Amino acid sequence: MPDDNKPKRIKPIAVEVMPKRICVRFNGETIADSLAALIMLEPGHGPIYYLPRDDLKMDLFARTEHHSHCPHKGDASYWTVTVGDKQAENAAWSYETPIPNVETAKDYIAFYLDRVDSVTIDGKEIS
Numbered sequence: 001m002p003d004d005n006k007p008k009r010i011k012p013i014a015v016e017v018m019p020k021r022i023c024v025r026f027n028g029e030t031i032a033d034s035l036a037a038l039i040m041l042e043p044g045h046g047p048i049y050y051l052p053r054d055d056l057k058m059d060l061f062a063r064t065e066h067h068s069h070c071p072h073k074g075d076a077s078y079w080t081v082t083v084g085d086k087q088a089e090n091a092a093w094s095y096e097t098p099i100p101n102v103e104t105a106k107d108y109i110a111f112y113l114d115r116v117d118s119v120t121i122d123g124k125e126i127s
Contacts (some may be wrong), residue, residue: 013072014041015104020047020122024111026091028085031116032056036106043070049119050094050108061109066077066090074098079109090113 018037023030034055040048066078074097080091094109095102113119119126 013043013102015039015102016041016082018049018121019122022051023118023120024051024087024116025087025118025120026060026081026116029060029083031060031083031108038105040102040105040110044072048110050105050110053094053107056109061092064090068093070095072099073102073105074090088115101113104115 016039018034018039021033021035024032024035032051032055034051036055038050040050042048060081060083061079062082064078064080067074068078070076074095076093077096079092079094081088081091085111090112092109092111094107095105096107098105107114111119113126
């Protein structure tokens, strides 16, 4: 019989360099284009792509008041993307002070795939 009070061992999160070009489009405009993205692999989740802020059109992003906390990554901040007359609220997030295991993700931003029009890797759409 399993012991439900026994702490469960959590597999670590892996952060790897993305060896391909990743582009994010919203309302007909490329809002991110990077050859220096990271892939975050977390047990129980598909890969999450984090792009360096320098590769985003940050003038299209506005920080929101929304925050969340992950015990494995830290506190997340969120951004709303606006292009023309279309807005995607809290479409992107980042860990500005990530915990030590994922500190390489500092200054990188990830996107909810269902809140942008498309994400492509080397020209192939993933969303």
